[in-house]
Amino acid sequence: GAGVSQTPSNKVTEKGKYVELRCDPISGHTALYWYRQSLGQGPEFLIYFQGTGAADDSGLPNDRFFAVRPEGSVSTLKIQRTERGDSAVYLCASSPLLGETQYFGPGTRLLVL
Amino acid sequence: KQEVTQIPAALSVPEGENLVLNCSFTDSAIYNLQWFRQDPGKGLTSLLLIQSSQREQTSGRLNASLDKSSGRSTLYIAASQPGDSATYLCAVSGGGATNKLIFGTGTLLAVQP
Numbered sequence: 001g002a003g004v005s006q007t008p009s010n011k012v013t014e015k016g017k018y019v020e021l022r023c024d025p026i027s028g029h030t031a032l033y034w035y036r037q038s039l040g041q042g043p044e045f046l047i048y049f050q051g052t053g054a055a056d057d058s059g060l061p062n063d064r065f066f067a068v069r070p071e072g073s074v075s076t077l078k079i080q081r082t083e084r085g086d087s088a089v090y091l092c093a094s095s096p097l098l099g100e101t102q103y104f105g106p107g108t109r110l111l112v113l
Numbered sequence: 114k115q116e117v118t119q120i121p122a123a124l125s126v127p128e129g130e131n132l133v134l135n136c137s138f139t140d141s142a143i144y145n146l147q148w149f150r151q152d153p154g155k156g157l158t159s160l161l162l163i164q165s166s167q168r169e170q171t172s173g174r175l176n177a178s179l180d181k182s183s184g185r186s187t188l189y190i191a192a193s194q195p196g197d198s199a200t201y202l203c204a205v206s207g208g209g210a211t212n213k214l215i216f217g218t219g220t221l222l223a224v225q226p
Contacts, residue, residue, distance in 0.1 A: 055211060
């Protein structure tokens with residue numbers, strides 16, 4: 001079946017602009033995660049959704065970052081007033097139930113100029 | 114705060130060799146541990162998941178072990194092939210209400226033909 005998909009695959013923007021990153025999880029997966037990976041580092045947790053609600057947003061770096069999952073499936077990560085330090089690969093993962101294997105998408109590579 | 118370390122950072126071996134990748138974590142109160150593979154410019158592929166109550170998991174030429182009390186896991190790759198070349202990431206979860214993953218920085222493996 002289809003895996004986790006993310007769009008766009010690459011995004012180049014200018015400092016100060018607003019961006020939206022989309023994640024389509026595997027059908028039926030209730031748990032959805034966003035992670036951020038900087039060059040040469042492992043992914044770092046940003047936010048976790050169980051269904052429609054953000055159950056844990058403790059990894060969001062500041063209030064410029066926000067994510068939604070209005071219908072419990074697709075999720076959008078929103079970044080306002082982008083900064084050069086936001087440049088990274090943003091990864092989305094989903095799992096059938098809490099505690100099970102997390103399946104990752106290919107990521108969105110964000111470059112802020 | 115949980116910290117995950119992977120040694121070595123990079124490894125180069127000739128084709129056919131057996132090899133071991135190491136992962137250590139500072140807090141033994143984990144829920145599970147996952148090993149992932151990441152190819153350049155790609156997302157993460159889950160290789161093995163070990164629950165905290167388990168000692169090892171096997172899949173084909175891969176065997177992962179877990180010693181929770183000492184905070185260590187190893188990934189053993191038998192009869193390495195050039196197609197095994199990738200970055201291998203170890204991640205632990207503390208379970209609870211989130212099951213967010215905490216990653217190491219990875220081991221970059223090159224298998225020379």
